[in-house]
Amino acid sequence: MSWGWLLRRLLLAFIVVIGSATAAFCALYLLPGDPVRAMLGPTGQTPQIIAQVRHETGFDRPVLPRYGLFLARLLRGDLGRSYQLNEPVSTVIGSQIWSTVEVALTGFLLALLLAVLIAVITAARRPVLREFASTVELVLASIPGFWIGVLLLTFFSFRWHLFPAVGGAGLSALVLPAATLALTLVGVFAQVLREGMERALEEPFVLSSRARGVGETTVRVRHALRHALIPMVTLSGWVVGALLSGAVIIETIFSRPGLGRVLVTAVDTRDLPVITGVVVLSAVVFSVVSIATDVLYRIVDPRLKENRS
Amino acid sequence: MVFAVTCVLMGTAACGSSGTTSSAGSAPVTGGTLRYATAVEPECLDPEVAARDVDALVDRNIFDSLVSYLPDGTFHPWLAERWTVSPDKLTYTFTLRPGVTFQDGTPLNAAAVKATLDHAVDPKAKSYYAASLIGAYARSTVVDDRTVKVRLSRPNAPFLQALSTAYLGIQSPRSIKEDSAGLCQRPVGSGPFSFVSWTKNTRITLKRNPAYRWGPATAGHTGPARLDGIVFTFVPEDSVRVGALSSGQVDAISDVPANSVKQLRRTSQMLTAQAPGAVYTVLLNSRSGPLADEKVRVALQRSLDLDKLVRSVYFGEYQRAWSVLSPSTADYDPATVGSWKYDPALSNRLLDQAGWTRRDSAGYRTKDGKRLILRWPYASALMRDQREILGEGIQAEAKLVGIDIQFSSEDPGTLNTALSTGTGLDLFAMSFVRAEPDILRYFFASNQGVAKGGANLFNLADPKLDSWFIAATSTSNSAIRRNDFAEIQQYLNTHALALPTYVPTYLLGASKKLHAVTFEAQAYPLFYDAWLSR
Numbered sequence: 142m143s144w145g146w147l148l149r150r151l152l153l154a155f156i157v158v159i160g161s162a163t164a165a166f167c168a169l170y171l172l173p174g175d176p177v178r179a180m181l182g183p184t185g186q187t188p189q190i191i192a193q194v195r196h197e198t199g200f201d202r203p204v205l206p207r208y209g210l211f212l213a214r215l216l217r218g219d220l221g222r223s224y225q226l227n228e229p230v231s232t233v234i235g236s237q238i239w240s241t242v243e244v245a246l247t248g249f250l251l252a253l254l255l256a257v258l259i260a261v262i263t264a265a266r267r268p269v270l271r272e273f274a275s276t277v278e279l280v281l282a283s284i285p286g287f288w289i290g291v292l293l294l295t296f297f298s299f300r301w302h303l304f305p306a307v308g309g310a311g312l313s314a315l316v317l318p319a320a321t322l323a324l325t326l327v328g329v330f331a332q333v334l335r336e337g338m339e340r341a342l343e344e345p346f347v348l349s350s351r352a353r354g355v356g357e358t359t360v361r362v363r364h365a366l367r368h369a370l371i372p373m374v375t376l377s378g379w380v381v382g383a384l385l386s387g388a389v390i391i392e393t394i395f396s397r398p399g400l401g402r403v404l405v406t407a408v409d410t411r412d413l414p415v416i417t418g419v420v421v422l423s424a425v426v427f428s429v430v431s432i433a434t435d436v437l438y439r440i441v442d443p444r445l446k447e448n449r450s
Numbered sequence: 451m452v453f454a455v456t457c458v459l460m461g462t463a464a465c466g467s468s469g470t471t472s473s474a475g476s477a478p479v480t481g482g483t484l485r486y487a488t489a490v491e492p493e494c495l496d497p498e499v500a501a502r503d504v505d506a507l508v509d510r511n512i513f514d515s516l517v518s519y520l521p522d523g524t525f526h527p528w529l530a531e532r533w534t535v536s537p538d539k540l541t542y543t544f545t546l547r548p549g550v551t552f553q554d555g556t557p558l559n560a561a562a563v564k565a566t567l568d569h570a571v572d573p574k575a576k577s578y579y580a581a582s583l584i585g586a587y588a589r590s591t592v593v594d595d596r597t598v599k600v601r602l603s604r605p606n607a608p609f610l611q612a613l614s615t616a617y618l619g620i621q622s623p624r625s626i627k628e629d630s631a632g633l634c635q636r637p638v639g640s641g642p643f644s645f646v647s648w649t650k651n652t653r654i655t656l657k658r659n660p661a662y663r664w665g666p667a668t669a670g671h672t673g674p675a676r677l678d679g680i681v682f683t684f685v686p687e688d689s690v691r692v693g694a695l696s697s698g699q700v701d702a703i704s705d706v707p708a709n710s711v712k713q714l715r716r717t718s719q720m721l722t723a724q725a726p727g728a729v730y731t732v733l734l735n736s737r738s739g740p741l742a743d744e745k746v747r748v749a750l751q752r753s754l755d756l757d758k759l760v761r762s763v764y765f766g767e768y769q770r771a772w773s774v775l776s777p778s779t780a781d782y783d784p785a786t787v788g789s790w791k792y793d794p795a796l797s798n799r800l801l802d803q804a805g806w807t808r809r810d811s812a813g814y815r816t817k818d819g820k821r822l823i824l825r826w827p828y829a830s831a832l833m834r835d836q837r838e839i840l841g842e843g844i845q846a847e848a849k850l851v852g853i854d855i856q857f858s859s860e861d862p863g864t865l866n867t868a869l870s871t872g873t874g875l876d877l878f879a880m881s882f883v884r885a886e887p888d889i890l891r892y893f894f895a896s897n898q899g900v901a902k903g904g905a906n907l908f909n910l911a912d913p914k915l916d917s918w919f920i921a922a923t924s925t926s927n928s929a930i931r932r933n934d935f936a937e938i939q940q941y942l943n944t945h946a947l948a949l950p951t952y953v954p955t956y957l958l959g960a961s962k963k964l965h966a967v968t969f970e971a972q973a974y975p976l977f978y979d980a981w982l983s984r
Binding site (some may be wrong): 172174176177181188189190193225226227236237249250291294295298300301305306307308325359392393394395396397398399403409411425 | 485487493494573578631634649650651652653681683684685687689690691693694699700709734790860861862863864865866867870901903914
């Protein structure tokens with residue numbers, strides 16, 4: 142892996158982050174209606190209060206200087222202060238992010254584990270088994286996460302009292318949200334993995350392994366799975382998106398703290414600094430994941446390394 | 451999808467046993483922590499800066515007010531032992547109760563009251579709502595340690611009622627002075643519960659204030675609260691709140707959806723209180739557009755079968771409204787009931803008379819080739835209680851007589867701009883909780899335009915209404931006041947200036963172990979007397 146390559150990728154990531162911050166700024170600027178009035182709500186809008194808030198939030202200045210100030214602050218790592226919560230945006234995000242990371246990572250790993258199991262067991266097997274698994278996956282991938290969450294809550298919390306629906310803490314409070322997230326992801330994961338495995342199982346190297354008398358499980362787990370993981374890595378961009386949007390739904394159903402709740406509230410109250418803060422953070426996460434993906438590619442698939450260098 | 455979810459939940463909760471409501475007769479028990487799930491989370495717990503119902507719900511436990519107010523319109527001592535009002539109604543002199551201390555140990559004195567009221571009107575504090583409640587406040591003077599004089603710039607009949615709300619709860623002066631940036635996050639009052647912690651998007655924890663022995667004269671007991679503490683959790687999803695209550699994971703929930711009430715009654719108890727103030731009211735733009743013609747306004751009013759509509763949207767849990775003023779508000783006029791019955795034939799006649807005689811291909815009435823369109827924007831973020839469905843019901847009823855109501859969701863920025871200028875819309879609906887008939891002035895007096903901080907969206911300037919408002923606010927004769935407000939309520943109906951729809955009702959679902967929850971005049975539950983049986 143050359144340093145030049147990494148530098149190029151970092152530069153690209155920087156452009157992506159600035160670009161998405163700019164896009165967020167423009168989108169909020171182009172939204173119809175007066176942002177100051179939106180912030181204040183329908184009552185209590187005397188001209189003095191409107192003027193005071195307009196000055197405090199900088200909305201009394203023209204748009205270009207405002208954008209310049211916004212960019213300059215962003216480059217210094219300053220995301221500004223929340224209009225509604227009267228706290229720095231970094232504090233707002235910092236206090237909520239770990240809850241989201243916790244559920245996103247657990248859900249992701251759970252989904253991956255399940256998908257690997259399903260793929261290893263069902264790839265290129267009897268049509269009945271394969272079709273059954275495929276149907277279940279398709280159903281899971283099409284059911285909205287909201288519905289899965291409420292269904293899990295209804296049975297595992299309200300009926301059987303196994304896990305708390307509200308006010309829980311620690312591991313027991315993490316199980317249902319993570320399971321919901323995993324179930325929304327596992328359908329797609331398993332489909333992609335199985336297809337990859339089936340393609341790999343037709344490769345000549347599998348035939349030669351089998352000819353050498355290697356057992357079926359070893360062939361699948363040690364040889365085919367590695368190949369099947371390559372298209373999964375490509376999926377990582379989609380996964381980050383799915384995890385972030387899934388967090389919004391899961392945090393609402395399970396009354397969990399997290400970035401999703403922060404974002405929904407911020408959009409409702411037009412809390413621009415918080416919205417742009419979350420957008421910038423998402424862009425950073427996407428960029429980091431995309432770089433990590435390319436690095437992973439080279440580890441999973443040594444052929445790439447040889448071709449380039 | 452939503453329907454499917456509801457059915458699943460109904461199946462779950464229906465397996466509980468049915469029973470009678472709580473045994474109010476047994477002796478109260480001390481101890482236990484109340485777990486209360488609310489739909490929304492407070493934004494700020496500085497009572498003067500807070501403006502939403504949920505803020506007041508939490509703050510009421512932490513803060514005491516100078517006076518206590520009952521729905522019948524009477525005031526009772528609380529932090530103020532007694533008070534006098536000067537003949538010109540501009541000076542209020544409060545004598546404070548001795549021996550009261552804030553949760554941080556600071557004693558309550560005249561300077562503390564002054565500090566809170568000054569904080570309420572301080573522009574730097576951004577206390578827009580509290581400041582609007584006591585808009586006439588000029589200054590406070592400390593007479594001696596236990597006496598404070600409050601001076602108003604103009605007579606203000608609802609001043610005492612405003613002081614009785616949690617929004618003007620008295621804060622520790624030390625906390626106002628030393629922690630001005632943290633008042634939202636770390637509230638300090640003198641109330642029956644003190645603030646412990648707030649985990650954002652999760653919970654607020656309060657614990658009993660053991661020193662408390664200055665409850666309002668209107669409470670059910672004296673001394674410290676019976677509960678060890680209260681934990682408020684924030685559960686935005688309706689079905690999850692209902693499930694959490696019926697499975698015993700919380701002791702009480704706010705905002706029970708009307709369609710879950712029947713199911714919850716089997717396992718839990720329902721405590722309800724009609725909110726005072728303005729009911730959910732459709733305001734009509736009588737200044738411009740088709741509704742400037744009173745015939746069209748009355749036609750719209752009589753085209754709505756609200757009995758049927760409200761019953762079908764709210765499953766009989768909410769009452770249909772006849773007056774803009776809620777029945778639980780002082781000076782509500784019961785003579786309004788039945789005074790503007792559903793009469794589509796009359797609507798059709800009036801629309802014909804008003805010149806809207808032709809019909810276009812879609813069946814809507816037209817005049818001079820223009821369709822009878824009424825624009826009704828709303829912001830879904832501000833909607834609750836299935837108000838969108840009610841709006842669509844009204845739209846469908848009006849269509850039957852040929853009126854095209856364009857009920858459309860707008861983003862808050864566009865909507866607030868339209869509201870503050872009063873242009874681009876013919877209809878707008880809102881409710882407002884306030885235990886005072888004076889709320890009518892806020893909506894309909896000519897000096898209460900939006901630019902002046904009021905809610906007279908369409909800048910209605912009706913000399914008759916104005917003269918009744920002036921008479922009602924300046925008299926101290928309660929019979930005259932009652933009569934003035936009755937005239938106003940009937941006038942609004944007769945001239946169809948506003949369409950009352952349903953009476954917003956606080957629907958609190960509670961476990962049968964929870965007892966003695968009462969409601970204050972603003973229809974928020976009070977937990978000072980509450981207790982949990984084992």
